[in-house]
Amino acid sequence: MKYVITSAAFAAIAVIVLIFVFIGREALPVFTSPEVHEEVTIAKMVTPLEWRASKPKTYVWQPVSEVPKYSLFPLVLGSLKATFVAILFATPFAVGAAMYSSEFAPRQAREIIKPVIEMLAGIPSVVLGFFALIVLAGWLKDTFDWKYRLNATTAGIALGIAVIPIIYTVAEEALRAVPRQYREAGQALGASPWQIARRVVLPAAAPGIMAAVALGFGRAIGETMIVLMASGNAATWTLPLTDSVRTMSATIAAEMAEVVNGSAHYHVLFFVGALLFVVTFLINLLGEMYVGRLKRRLTGSAG
Amino acid sequence: MAEATATTRSVSSSPEPPRETLAQRSRWKRLLSPLPILTGFLAVCVITMLVVILWNIVAGGVGRLTWEFMTGAPTHGMTEGGIFPAIFGTVFLVLLMTIAVIPLGVATAIYLRYYARPDAWFARAVRVAVNNLAGVPAIVFGLFGLGFFIQFVGRGIDNAFFGGALTFGQPAIIWASLTLALLTLPVVIVATEEAMRTIPNDYLEASYALGATRWQTISRVVLPNSLTGILTGGILAVSRGAGEVAPIMFTGAAYFLPYLPKKLNDQFMELGYHVYVMSTQSPDVEATLPVLYSTVLVLLLLTFALNALGVLIRYRLRGRQAV
Numbered sequence: 001m002k003y004v005i006t007s008a009a010f011a012a013i014a015v016i017v018l019i020f021v022f023i024g025r026e027a028l029p030v031f032t033s034p035e036v037h038e039e040v041t042i043a044k045m046v047t048p049l050e051w052r053a054s055k056p057k058t059y060v061w062q063p064v065s066e067v068p069k070y071s072l073f074p075l076v077l078g079s080l081k082a083t084f085v086a087i088l089f090a091t092p093f094a095v096g097a098a099m100y101s102s103e104f105a106p107r108q109a110r111e112i113i114k115p116v117i118e119m120l121a122g123i124p125s126v127v128l129g130f131f132a133l134i135v136l137a138g139w140l141k142d143t144f145d146w147k148y149r150l151n152a153t154t155a156g157i158a159l160g161i162a163v164i165p166i167i168y169t170v171a172e173e174a175l176r177a178v179p180r181q182y183r184e185a186g187q188a189l190g191a192s193p194w195q196i197a198r199r200v201v202l203p204a205a206a207p208g209i210m211a212a213v214a215l216g217f218g219r220a221i222g223e224t225m226i227v228l229m230a231s232g233n234a235a236t237w238t239l240p241l242t243d244s245v246r247t248m249s250a251t252i253a254a255e256m257a258e259v260v261n262g263s264a265h266y267h268v269l270f271f272v273g274a275l276l277f278v279v280t281f282l283i284n285l286l287g288e289m290y291v292g293r294l295k296r297r298l299t300g301s302a303g
Numbered sequence: 304m305a306e307a308t309a310t311t312r313s314v315s316s317s318p319e320p321p322r323e324t325l326a327q328r329s330r331w332k333r334l335l336s337p338l339p340i341l342t343g344f345l346a347v348c349v350i351t352m353l354v355v356i357l358w359n360i361v362a363g364g365v366g367r368l369t370w371e372f373m374t375g376a377p378t379h380g381m382t383e384g385g386i387f388p389a390i391f392g393t394v395f396l397v398l399l400m401t402i403a404v405i406p407l408g409v410a411t412a413i414y415l416r417y418y419a420r421p422d423a424w425f426a427r428a429v430r431v432a433v434n435n436l437a438g439v440p441a442i443v444f445g446l447f448g449l450g451f452f453i454q455f456v457g458r459g460i461d462n463a464f465f466g467g468a469l470t471f472g473q474p475a476i477i478w479a480s481l482t483l484a485l486l487t488l489p490v491v492i493v494a495t496e497e498a499m500r501t502i503p504n505d506y507l508e509a510s511y512a513l514g515a516t517r518w519q520t521i522s523r524v525v526l527p528n529s530l531t532g533i534l535t536g537g538i539l540a541v542s543r544g545a546g547e548v549a550p551i552m553f554t555g556a557a558y559f560l561p562y563l564p565k566k567l568n569d570q571f572m573e574l575g576y577h578v579y580v581m582s583t584q585s586p587d588v589e590a591t592l593p594v595l596y597s598t599v600l601v602l603l604l605l606t607f608a609l610n611a612l613g614v615l616i617r618y619r620l621r622g623r624q625a626v
Binding site: 004006008009013019022025026096097101105112115116120121122124126129130131135194215219221223229249252253256261269273276280283288 | 346548582
C-alpha cells in the first residue's frame with residue numbers, strides 16, 4: 001500500500017515534468033524543423049517585418065495571411081498592457097482590504113470580507129469575461145468616450161477583479177505574519193495604530209505584499225477567457241492602454257482550434273504557450289520561496 | 304459630535320481618574336485616523352464589485368430560467384430554446400473528472416500527512432509541485448491536454464488497438480475531463496490535507512495502541528473521519544472544473560452538437576464554452592442576449608453555489624479544529 005500511495009504522490013511531480021516535456025516537444029520544431037523554418041524562425045519572431053510595401057517595417061502578428069507573419073512582440077506587449085492595468089486596478093483594493101481585515105476590522109467585518117473574497121475567487125473567468133464584454137465595456141466606453149469598446153483597459157479591469165482574491169490572500173497572510181511584539185513595541189513607544197500600521201507593520205510585511213502582487217501578475221498574465229472576450233483581440237504594436245490588444249493566452253485560445261496539426265502555426269502557438277508556462281512557473285516558484293522565507297524570518301525572530 | 308459626547312460620558316461614568324486609558328485612546332484614534340477609513344472603504348469596494356456582478360447576472364437571467372430552458376435543446380441559431388445538451392455535457396465532464404481526481408488527490412494527501420517525513424526532499428518536492436500546479440495557467444493545461452492526452456496517449460491507443468484509425472486521437476470528453484482533473488488536483492489535495500489535520504492525534508494513537516497497522520489506521524480511522532474534507536475538496540474541484548473553459552476548448556468541447564455524448568471518445572457541449580461561443584461567435588448578440596444571460600446564471604448557480612457550499616463546510620471544519 002505504501003508504494004501505491006507514494007506513487008500517487010509522485011503524480012503531482014510527474015504532471016509538472018510532463019507539462020514541460022510535452023509542451024516543449026510540440027514547441028521544439030520552432031528551433032529545429034526545416035519545414036517550420038521555411039515560414040518562420042526565432043529571428044523573424046523578434047525583428048520588424050515588411051507588411052505593406054509602402055509602409056515602414058514593424059512588428060506584425062498575421063499568421064493566416066499570404067505571407068504568414070509571427071512577430072511575438074505585439075502579443076507580449078498585449079499581455080503586458082492588460083496585466084499592467086489589472087495589477088494597477090487590483091492592488092489598491094486587494095492590499096487595502098487585506099490591511100483592513102488584518103489590522104483594523106472588527107471580527108464581524110472580517111467574517112464578511114473573507115468569504116466574499118473566496119466567493120469572488122469562485123466566479124468562473126468566463127463569467128467575468130461575459131460581464132466585461134456585455135456590461136462593463138459599455139459602461140466604460142460611455143463614461144470615458146473611448147474609441148474602441150473592447151481594449152486593454154476594459155480587459156485589464158475585469159482581469160483585476162479576477163486577481164484581487166490571490167493578492168488579498170497572500171497580502172493578508174503576510175500582514176498577519178508580522179509578530180504581535182512588533183505592534184506592541186510600537187504601542188509602548190506611544191505610536192497611534194495608524195502610525196504602527198504605516199511605520200511598523202507595512203514595512204515588515206512589504207516584501208510579502210510585493211510577493212502577493214507578483215503572484216497576482218503571474219495569475220493575470222496566464223488568464224485566458226477574460227482577455228479573449230474583452231480585449232478586442234487585435235494584435236497591435238501601439239502604446240495607448242485604450243487600444244485593442246491581443247494577449248499571448250488569447251492568441252493560443254483563439255487560433256489553436258483552427259490550426260492544422262503539425263503546421264508552423266501550430267508549433268508557434270505551442271512556443272507561445274511554452275513562454276507563458278515558463279514565465280508563470282518562475283514567478284510562482286520565486287513568489288512562493290519568498291513568502292516562505294519571509295514567514296520563517298518573521299516568526300523566527302519573534303520566537 | 305455623537306462620538307465626542309460618547310467619550311465624555313464613558314470617561315465621567317468611570318471611577319478611574321478622568322484621563323483616558325491607553326486602550327481607550329487607541330480605540331478612538333483607531334476609529335478616527337484615516338488609514339482604517341481608507342482601507343475599510345477599499346474593502347467595501349471589493350464587496351460592492353461582487354454584489355454588482357451577481358446582481359447584474361441574476362437580474363438579467365432570472366426571467367428565462369424555466370423548466371423548458373433547462374431541459375430543451377438550443378434552436379433558432381441559439382437565440383431560442385434551452386441549454387440541456389450543455390448542462391448534460393458539463394455534468395458528464397465533471398463526473399469523469401471527479402472519478403479521476405479524488406483518488407489521486409486523496410492518496411497524495413495521505414502520503415503528505417502520514418507517510419512522508421515533512422523535511423524529506425521528496426515530500427518537499429511534492430509540495431512545491433502541488434503549489435506550482437495550482438499556478439499553471441488554464442490555457443497551458445489545454446495545450447498539455449492536446450499535446451499529451453490527444454497527440455501522445457490518444458494516438459498511441461489508436462495505433463495500438465484500432466490500426467491507426469482515428470478513435471481516441473482526437474478531442475473527446477475523456478481527454479477534457481482528465482485535463483481538468485490535473486487542473487483541480489491541488490484543490491482536492493489541499494482540502495483533504497486540511498481535514499486530516501483536524502483529526503485528533505488521540506484517535507491515531509488509540510488505533511496504533513490496539514495494534515492496527517498504518518494502513519488499517521488510515522483506512523478505518525483517518526479516511527472515515529476526513530470524509531467531510533474529501534467531500535469539500537470534491538465540491539470545490541467540481542465548482543472550479545465546471546467553470547474552466549480554456550482547458551477544454553481544444554481537448555473536447557464542441558460549438559454545437561445535435562446529439563448528447565454517450566461514449567468516452569465523443570465530443571460534448573459545455574456551459575462555460577457555450578457562454579463563450581454565444582457571446583463572441585453569435586451573428587446577432589442582441590438576439591442571443593436573453594438566452595445568454597440565463598445560461599450565465601445557470602453556470603454561476605452551478606459553480607458559485609457549489610463553491611459557497613464548499614467554503615461553508617470548510618469554515619465549519621476550521622471551527623471544529625479551533626475547539
